[in-house]
Amino acid sequence: xxxxxxxxxxxxxxxxxxxxxxxxxxxxxxxxxxxxxxxxxxxxxxxxxxxxxxxxxxxxxxxxxxxxxxxxxxxxxxxxxxxxxxxxxxxxxxxxxxxxxxxxxxxxxxxxxxxxxxxxxxxxxxxxxxxxxxxxxx
Amino acid sequence: xxxxxxxxxxxxxxxxxxxxxxxxxxxxxxxxxxxxxxxxxxxxxxxxxxxxxxxxxxxxxxxxxxxxxxxxxxxxxxxxxxxxxxxxxxxxxxxxxxxxxxxxxxxxxxxxxxxxxxxxxxxxxxxxxxxxxxxxxxxxxxxxxxxxxxxxxxxxxxxxxxxxxxxxxxxxxxxxxxxxxxxxxxxxxxxxxxxxxxxxxxxxxxxxxxx
Numbered sequence: 338x339x340x341x342x343x344x345x346x347x348x349x350x351x352x353x354x355x356x357x358x359x360x361x362x363x364x365x366x367x368x369x370x371x372x373x374x375x376x377x378x379x380x381x382x383x384x385x386x387x388x389x390x391x392x393x394x395x396x397x398x399x400x401x402x403x404x405x406x407x408x409x410x411x412x413x414x415x416x417x418x419x420x421x422x423x424x425x426x427x428x429x430x431x432x433x434x435x436x437x438x439x440x441x442x443x444x445x446x447x448x449x450x451x452x453x454x455x456x457x458x459x460x461x462x463x464x465x466x467x468x469x470x471x472x473x474x475x
Numbered sequence: 476x477x478x479x480x481x482x483x484x485x486x487x488x489x490x491x492x493x494x495x496x497x498x499x500x501x502x503x504x505x506x507x508x509x510x511x512x513x514x515x516x517x518x519x520x521x522x523x524x525x526x527x528x529x530x531x532x533x534x535x536x537x538x539x540x541x542x543x544x545x546x547x548x549x550x551x552x553x554x555x556x557x558x559x560x561x562x563x564x565x566x567x568x569x570x571x572x573x574x575x576x577x578x579x580x581x582x583x584x585x586x587x588x589x590x591x592x593x594x595x596x597x598x599x600x601x602x603x604x605x606x607x608x609x610x611x612x613x614x615x616x617x618x619x620x621x622x623x624x625x626x627x628x629x630x631x632x633x634x635x636x637x638x639x640x641x642x643x644x645x646x647x648x649x650x651x652x653x654x655x656x657x658x659x660x661x662x663x664x665x666x667x668x669x670x671x672x673x674x675x676x677x678x679x680x681x682x683x684x685x686x
Contacts, residue, residue: 389561391561392558415563416565423604426570
């Protein structure tokens with residue numbers, strides 16, 4: 338893969354109320370994707386280290402993983418989802434091509450990172466992450 | 476109270492909007508402990524501190540970069556709430572004010588009627604963002620009656636404040652169907668919704684600003 342291809346990978350942002358959860362899921366997804374090349378950033382908790390969600394951290398993370406191919410954002414629940422939706426509604430807070438993924442956080446993150454690392458486009462990454470809902474465990 | 480009700484041809488200028496937002500910040504600050512108490516019954520006990528932090532940021536931002544129009548004041552305040560609150564109320568209240576501010580555009584003065592229409596647009600955006608409907612035990616249960624009253628009475632702020640307060644009280648017997656409180660099911664019945672309560676404070680601040 339050339340440098341130019343690498344720059345066009347879809348970025349992944351993982352949002353949780355907990356910094357530890359977001360960081361760990363990011364680490365887990367990278368590990369399970371065989372150290373995939375897709376840029377991944379965690380945006381968990383509040384800037385002062387508490388529990389909650391921070392649109393500031395989310396926007397920062399999205400900028401950091403943006404390679405021009407779009408950014409897929411996965412969130413845990415409640416205000417994390419609302420925060421991403423509100424940022425998207427702003428229009429200018431997140432990089433162009435940023436999308437909120439309708440997927441479970443852990444399973445979706447693994448699917449998203451694996452798929453994004455293959456160089457797939459943002460639609461394919463969203464699709465793969467959403468399909469994690471269909472993976473029944475019982 | 477009738478002397479504080481604006482006439483149809485009254486105009487609301489930027490200082491009026493600053494008074495409103497500062498009054499809301501003061502009220503949220505004074506009532507923070509009560510909001511957190513309500514939230515500890517059916518939520519995660521952070522609504523008071525979250526709102527206090529958000530509105531303190533609003534007051535600071537208004538002082539640092541004084542907005543030039545009513546719309547700009549609301550957009551600035553909404554932006555602060557979205558980025559500073561740290562709970563679901565941030566994106567929701569932020570969206571309310573931003574959308575209302577955008578609806579007002581850059582007019583230097585607006586009528587109570589225009590404000591009523593703008594707030595209606597903001598409340599609709601909140602409903603869309605959160606997916607709640609009336610009766611779900613959310614801030615909408617205070618905001619919707621308030622914008623109804625505001626629209627019906629050609630901008631009667633005391634009537635809007637009263638409607639919001641009644642709406643907040645009416646959430647007590649409701650069962651929560653949105654947000655964290657909805658996990659409690661029937662156990663959410665019997666508690667006043669913290670979001671509806673803070674909404675009533677913000678609408679009451681409108682009446683305060685008009686005095």
